[in-house]
Amino acid sequence: MIRKEFSEIQGIQVNPLKIINGPKGDVRHALKANDTSFLGFGEAYFSTMHQGEIKGWKRHNRATLNLVLSSGIVRFFAFDDRTDSVSKGAFAEIILSLDNYQRLTIGPGIWLAFQGLSENNAILNICNMQHDPTEADNREINDPIMPKLS
Structure with a gap:
């Protein structure tokens, strides 16, 4: 296993996003139709996780995910x-946190897991296709063929 930066894995993009501060609340950009990681729209949904809990491992075989932090602090793991x-x-x-506000684009075939590090954690996934339970594979976090997470 080779440790790399997230953006060094083929098929992953890390895009800084803009937060526009306003006196009555902020605007946080997520994804625009002219962004290179926008490959169409299938569905958007929020995924929440409890503090300390890890969700994953999951690998989409056709779908591309665009993941944006909605709240909290979340650690993402990727394995190719x-x-x-x-x-x-x-x-x-x-x-990722609001201090490190970015969009992660995860292409097909990459294993992904994520962990909530604060009390209220949520991510928005803007996926290029609608949910299809037959197009993804799952493995347990402690599967011996997957990287050990700490």
Whole structure:
């Protein structure tokens, strides 16, 4: 397993996002139709997690995810086991918060897990296709063929 930066895994983009502060509340950008990571719209949903809990491992085989922090602090883990990838064997992690406000675009074939680090954690996923339970694979967090998470 090779430790890399999140954006060094083929098929992952990390895009800084803009927060526009206002006296009555802020505007947080998420995704625009002219962003290079916008591949169409299938569905958008929020995923929440309790503090300390890890969700994953999950690999989408056709879907591209655009993940944006809605609240809290979340650590994301990615693992590339694709045989045809230049980053095969790479493992990466990144922590997102409002101080590190970015969009993670995760292409098909990359394993993903995420952990809530604060009390109220939520991420928005803007996916290019509607949910299809047959297009994704799941593994337990402690699966011995997956990287050990700490």
